[in-house]
Amino acid sequence: MSITTGAAPGEVGGDGVHLENIWKRFPGVIANAGAELHVRPGSVHAVLGENGAGKTTLMNVLAGVYRPDEGTVRLNGIEQNFNSPADALAAGVAMVHQEFRLIPTFTVAENVALGSSPVLVRKREIEQQVSELADRFGLQTTANREVWNLSMGERQRVEILKALWRDARVLILDEPTAVLTPDEADELGRIVATMAEDGRSIIFISHKLGEVTRFCDTATVLRGGATVASSMAVEHLDAANLAELMVGENTEVSQRRARVHPADLDTPVLTVADMRVLDSHGITSVDGVSLSIGTGEVVGVAGVAGNGQRPLADAIAGLVDSEEGSVVVAATDVSAVGPKDRIAAGLSYVPEDRLGVGLAPKLSVTENSMMRSYASVGRGPLIDRAAADAQCTELVDRYRVKVGGLHHAIAGLSGGNLQRLLVGRELATDPAVIIAAQPTRGLDVQGVRAIQDVLIDQAESGVGILLISEDLDELLALSDRIVVMVEGRIVAEFPGEEATRALVGQAMTGGA
Amino acid sequence: MNEVTVVGLLVDVVAFGLMLYLAALGELIAEKAGVLNLGVEGMMAVGGVAAFWSGTEFGSPVIGLIIAGIAGGLLSLIHALVAVVLGGDQVVSGLALTIFGLGLAAFAGKDYVSLPAVPQFGALPLGPLRELRIIGPVVFNQSWLAWFAVVLGLGTWFVLERTSIGLGLRAVGESAATADTAGRSVVRTRVIAVGVGGILAGFAGAYLTLNLAKGWSEGVTAGRGWIAVALVIFGAWRPGRTAVGALLFGGLLALEPRLQTFGVNISPILVSMLPYVLTIGVLIIFSIQSRRRPSVAPAAIGRAYRREER
Numbered sequence: 001m002s003i004t005t006g007a008a009p010g011e012v013g014g015d016g017v018h019l020e021n022i023w024k025r026f027p028g029v030i031a032n033a034g035a036e037l038h039v040r041p042g043s044v045h046a047v048l049g050e051n052g053a054g055k056t057t058l059m060n061v062l063a064g065v066y067r068p069d070e071g072t073v074r075l076n077g078i079e080q081n082f083n084s085p086a087d088a089l090a091a092g093v094a095m096v097h098q099e100f101r102l103i104p105t106f107t108v109a110e111n112v113a114l115g116s117s118p119v120l121v122r123k124r125e126i127e128q129q130v131s132e133l134a135d136r137f138g139l140q141t142t143a144n145r146e147v148w149n150l151s152m153g154e155r156q157r158v159e160i161l162k163a164l165w166r167d168a169r170v171l172i173l174d175e176p177t178a179v180l181t182p183d184e185a186d187e188l189g190r191i192v193a194t195m196a197e198d199g200r201s202i203i204f205i206s207h208k209l210g211e212v213t214r215f216c217d218t219a220t221v222l223r224g225g226a227t228v229a230s231s232m233a234v235e236h237l238d239a240a241n242l243a244e245l246m247v248g249e250n251t252e253v254s255q256r257r258a259r260v261h262p263a264d265l266d267t268p269v270l271t272v273a274d275m276r277v278l279d280s281h282g283i284t285s286v287d288g289v290s291l292s293i294g295t296g297e298v299v300g301v302a303g304v305a306g307n308g309q310r311p312l313a314d315a316i317a318g319l320v321d322s323e324e325g326s327v328v329v330a331a332t333d334v335s336a337v338g339p340k341d342r343i344a345a346g347l348s349y350v351p352e353d354r355l356g357v358g359l360a361p362k363l364s365v366t367e368n369s370m371m372r373s374y375a376s377v378g379r380g381p382l383i384d385r386a387a388a389d390a391q392c393t394e395l396v397d398r399y400r401v402k403v404g405g406l407h408h409a410i411a412g413l414s415g416g417n418l419q420r421l422l423v424g425r426e427l428a429t430d431p432a433v434i435i436a437a438q439p440t441r442g443l444d445v446q447g448v449r450a451i452q453d454v455l456i457d458q459a460e461s462g463v464g465i466l467l468i469s470e471d472l473d474e475l476l477a478l479s480d481r482i483v484v485m486v487e488g489r490i491v492a493e494f495p496g497e498e499a500t501r502a503l504v505g506q507a508m509t510g511g512a
Numbered sequence: 513m514n515e516v517t518v519v520g521l522l523v524d525v526v527a528f529g530l531m532l533y534l535a536a537l538g539e540l541i542a543e544k545a546g547v548l549n550l551g552v553e554g555m556m557a558v559g560g561v562a563a564f565w566s567g568t569e570f571g572s573p574v575i576g577l578i579i580a581g582i583a584g585g586l587l588s589l590i591h592a593l594v595a596v597v598l599g600g601d602q603v604v605s606g607l608a609l610t611i612f613g614l615g616l617a618a619f620a621g622k623d624y625v626s627l628p629a630v631p632q633f634g635a636l637p638l639g640p641l642r643e644l645r646i647i648g649p650v651v652f653n654q655s656w657l658a659w660f661a662v663v664l665g666l667g668t669w670f671v672l673e674r675t676s677i678g679l680g681l682r683a684v685g686e687s688a689a690t691a692d693t694a695g696r697s698v699v700r701t702r703v704i705a706v707g708v709g710g711i712l713a714g715f716a717g718a719y720l721t722l723n724l725a726k727g728w729s730e731g732v733t734a735g736r737g738w739i740a741v742a743l744v745i746f747g748a749w750r751p752g753r754t755a756v757g758a759l760l761f762g763g764l765l766a767l768e769p770r771l772q773t774f775g776v777n778i779s780p781i782l783v784s785m786l787p788y789v790l791t792i793g794v795l796i797i798f799s800i801q802s803r804r805r806p807s808v809a810p811a812a813i814g815r816a817y818r819r820e821e822r
Contacts, residue, residue: 086695101690103683104806114683114694117676148806162694 015077016041016201017062017093017170022071024057024225031057032068033225037203039218041076041169044192044202046212046234049222050246050304052470055205058222059172062203063095064088075170089115094163095172098179100155104148108141108158112165133164137194140187152283153184160191171195172203177211178306181283189215207304209242209509221245239506247472247505256477256496257452261460263297263480268328269346269464270316270433275325277311277488285311286322287488293433293464298455300479300496301468302504308488309468310352313437316466317349318342319357330432343372346432350423350439352468354415358422361411365403366392368410369425399424400450416447423454433464440474452478472501484508515646517774521766522650529762530654530661531719535740536747536754537661537668538712542588543744544672545705546685546812549591550606552713553737554613559584559717561621564728567630567718576630577657577718584714585707587613592706596699599816610737618730625729632723633657657719662755664712669751681705685810688817698817713737735784736765742791748798748808761787 017039024032032054039045049055060066062073064082073080075091082088085095102111109127117126127143134141139157147155156176163171173192177185192202192215206212212219213234221229221242229245270293277286286308293299303309315322318339326335332345339349351357359368366385369392370377377388392406399420403413410418419439426434436455440448455478459465469475475482482499484492484507492507535552542549562583567576587609594605633655635642641652672678683691684701692698717733725732739761746761747754764787768780798808 085693089695101687101693103686103690103811105686105811106683110679113676114679114691114696116695117679119676121674121676121679 016043016075017203018072018074019058019062020072020074022058022061022073023069024054024061024066025069030225032061032071034071034227035222035225036227036230037062037220038231039170039201039203041201042196042199043217044196044204044215045231046216046219047203047205047222048207048212048219048242048246050207053222053246054225055222056174057225059095059174059203059205062088062170063093063172065095089166089168092167092169093172094166094168094170096156096159096163096174096176098174100159102147102155102158105146107144107146108150108161109143111147111158112143112161115162115166130161130165134161137164137191137198139191151184152179153181153187156180156184156188157191160195164195168200170201170203172205174205175207175306176204177206177208179283185211207246207509209237209239213237223247239509240502243502243506243509246509247501257456259456259460259480261296261462263294263459264462265292265294265297267295268292269295269330270466271326271328272316273326273328275312275315275327276323277308277315277320278323279311285488286315289325289485289488289490291466291483291490293466295464296459296462297480298459298465298467298478298496300475300482301466301485302472302475302482302508303485304508305470307485309485310437311488312485313349313351313435313466313468316435317347317351319349343429343431346430348426348429348431348434350419350426350434350436352437352441354418354422359410359418362409364407365396365401365410365413365421366406368421369395372425372429395421395424395428399454414447416443416450419443419447419451420454423451427454427458431463433466434458435466435468437468438470439467440469440471448474472504475499475504476501517770519646519649521770522646523654524766525759525763526650526654527658527724527762528765529759530658531716531724532736532740532743532762532765533665533755533758534657534661534719535713535716535737536743536758537664537751538709538716539741539744540747540749540751540754541668541681541712542702542706542709543813544685544749544810545681545702546688546810546815546817547591547596547702547706548602548606548814549588549595549609549706549709550603550741551588551591551609551613551737552709552740553733553735554610554617555584555587555710555713556613556717556720556737556740557617557733558587558613558620559714560721560732561617561624561717561728562714563718564621564624564627564630564721567722568624568627571631573631573633573718573722576722577633577715580714580718581711582714584717585711587616588706588710588713589703591710592703595816596702596706599818602814602816614733621728621730624727626727628727630722632726633719655719655723657715657723665751665755672751682810685812688812688815692817692819702817713740716740739765739787742787745798745809746787746791746794748794749810760790 019037022032022035035054035058047055061068064085064087080091109130112130113126130143139161141154141157176188196202204216216234218231219234219237220227220231273290275286275289279285289312301309314320316327329345329347334342334345355361366388370388377384377391389406396403401417401420440451455465467478476499480496482494482504483490484504535556539552559580563576563580566579567573591605591609594600595602635653636656638652642648680696681701684698688698721728743754743757743761746757764783768783771778771780
């Protein structure tokens with residue numbers, strides 16, 4: 001060491017990652033609008049943003065999955081033109097996706113060696129090499145174990161090993177802590193620091209302020225596909241300014257929808273107490289949620305995607321089992337019964353996954369419309385087609401579903417029409433309470449308006465509504481009350497008239 | 513039952529078993545790469561008639577074998593095109609291949625029905641070993657194609673378990689997307705695996721018409737291609753276990769025509785059912801096991817792969 005240049009040891013031999021003026025358009029959506037990102041070698045860099053802010057698209061550009069429409073990608077000063085993830089990997093960029101790409105029946109060593117191995121594979125030798133590599137970076141693993149035995153945290157370490165095996169200099173981790181227990185997350189923090197000390201650039205996609213300030217050095221914040229803060233030191237981040245950066249200084253107050261009949265909170269139509277739900281990996285996804293919805297009340301659930309909203313809705317509807325807790329629908333305790341009896345008790349569910357759970361794409365409009373109510377159009381075991389068509393016609397007229405014909409497959413309908421058909425069908429049973437999960441996602445302005453009108457009409461007539469949405473403006477416009485979910489818990493609650501984007505946004509990012 | 517009868521039976525057990533093994537190895541390779549090919553019966557029939565024709569024409573079983581391999585391989589490329597390259601349904605395409613192959617073989621072979629036998633695959637020059645009691649005829653006097661089947665079995669195991677190519681092939685059969693991101697070509701791997709499977713089914717057909725049936729007739733394959741498909745499941749997609757299963761199923765094939773001469777009063781139809789009954793039994797055991805661990809079957813089997821695009 002003769003001359004101090006101010007550079008960290010890892011910076012020798014390159015100036016890291018530079019993405020400049022990246023534009024990426026998809027049909028109907030601009031995912032990236034002039035985004036930029038600069039990451040020094042030897043640093044852990046957070047990329048923050050709401051869902052739909054363009055984080056994943058930007059990372060996919062860097063990882064060679066997408067080609068940008070405009071803009072440049074430079075690594076260590078050399079402009080890159082990736083045509084595939086393989087190109088990016090060859091240039092030293094690896095990405096660990098949220099869904100792991102591992103083969104369960106292969107051992108850890110085999111999964112790692114799949115990326116590059118000599119012609120003859122000597123198992124012992126490869127296992128030895130993988131173990132050595134793991135030890136070097138403090139990744140605890142057993143090279144000869146088959147992956148299906150491993151916990152999610154261990155599987156993630158195998159993914160990181162795969163990148164290190166290919167000697168990736170830039171490692172992108174897409175929301176890496178989402179599948180981890182808190183202990184495993186801390187462990188990951190240590191591993192990431194070790195890799196950075198080795199001179200690698202780590203890009204850490206997250207929306208959790210706490211872990212960003214603990215694990216990362218610098219941060220870039222995206223909003224609406226553009227970079228709103230570039231390479232700021234994480235010391236300067238706090239809950240308030242992060243929320244402002246992520247959701248924007250939207251001074252314009254969302255127009256609250258006027259209500260004639262106020263909600264009656266004394267007669268709840270849905271009461272959920274101490275609900276706890278485990279996901280398929282045994283990790284707690286809903287952690288002791290209690291909430292109550294009054295007659296004609298709209299309760300909005302805000303939160304960044306993946307913080308327990310969907311399992312909460314599924315568990316209330318009875319589609320997944322809850323470990324603990326009770327559900328009371330209009331004075332009937334339905335905790336121990338399945339979805340069918342919950343519907344009978346007055347619960348209705350408009351699921352998030354319209355074509356997956358709500359509707360059968362290849363069946364006709366009539367067939368889809370009567371799925372909830374075979375009995376009303378049945379003659380014994382047979383279906384009265386004329387009655388079914390009549391019932392469907394009424395539904396289609398009332399909710400203004402534009403269809404080519406009642407007997408056409410619904411696969412050809414637009415998103416808005418599908419959603420009106422689904423909502424109409426769910427409301428035909430005269431429910432006491434509706435769970436509406438992302439009811440307007442993917443719809444155009446008119447479609448959004450039509451669905452919101454239906455929901456407000458229902459609330460006016462005394463139906464309780466649990467509205468789960470990622471669209472803050474929608475929640476602010478419709479809700480009598482907004483609760484915020486973070487990591488499966490309700491962390492904040494705001495009366496509708498007091499809630500603002502800033503307040504709710506701050507609670508969503510865990511700024512407490 | 514004297515020694516001659518028992519030895520005659522054992523010779524056939526090994527010969528039938530290894531004939532099945534050739535076809536099953538081919539199917540195993542394709543399935544390990546994630547492609548179910550139900551066209552084995554058709555490819556065997558076409559291989560059989562091709563071997564019989566070319567063996568007669570050129571008077572050489574080696575040429576017969578090569579032509580049979582080419583015929584089986586070419587036929588399998590139809591399956592590779594439809595089910596791998598174009599991403600069509602593997603079950604439908606494979607069944608179509610069997611029906612087409614059987615028809616093609618019957619048409620091509622109509623002039624060869626009941627013609628006298630052609631040159632066979634001979635034994636290896638193992639000298640005095642061939643003269644040994646019982647194991648001489650049962651093991652050392654088998655045709656060289658039988659030995660070749662054993663070598664292919666060992667080679668398949670080695671390639672699958674000990675080489676980078678095998679690692680990639682198994683990865684393609686377990687999770688095509690994972691293999692793709694690791695830089696392995698899914699389509700190329702699968703097309704080659706299906707092609708090799710077709711060549712081996714053609715070899716099995718040649719073995720059948722030249723050495724075992726000693727002639728061509730329509731329906732000479734008699735469902736043996738299907739037994740080979742069942743055998744892969746019975747052998748848990750492992751070359752070694754499949755070899756054991758091949759001898760067991762081969763034993764049943766050899767036993768079937770002899771039952772009456774042995775004075776056993778069991779319908780041969782019941783015996784010909786046994787391979788499938790055993791396979792169903794093994795499938796039940798696998799299903800119970802797979803509640804605790806991932807299935808032994810390649811996870812991506814039957815699924816076409818298309819790279820995700822947005």
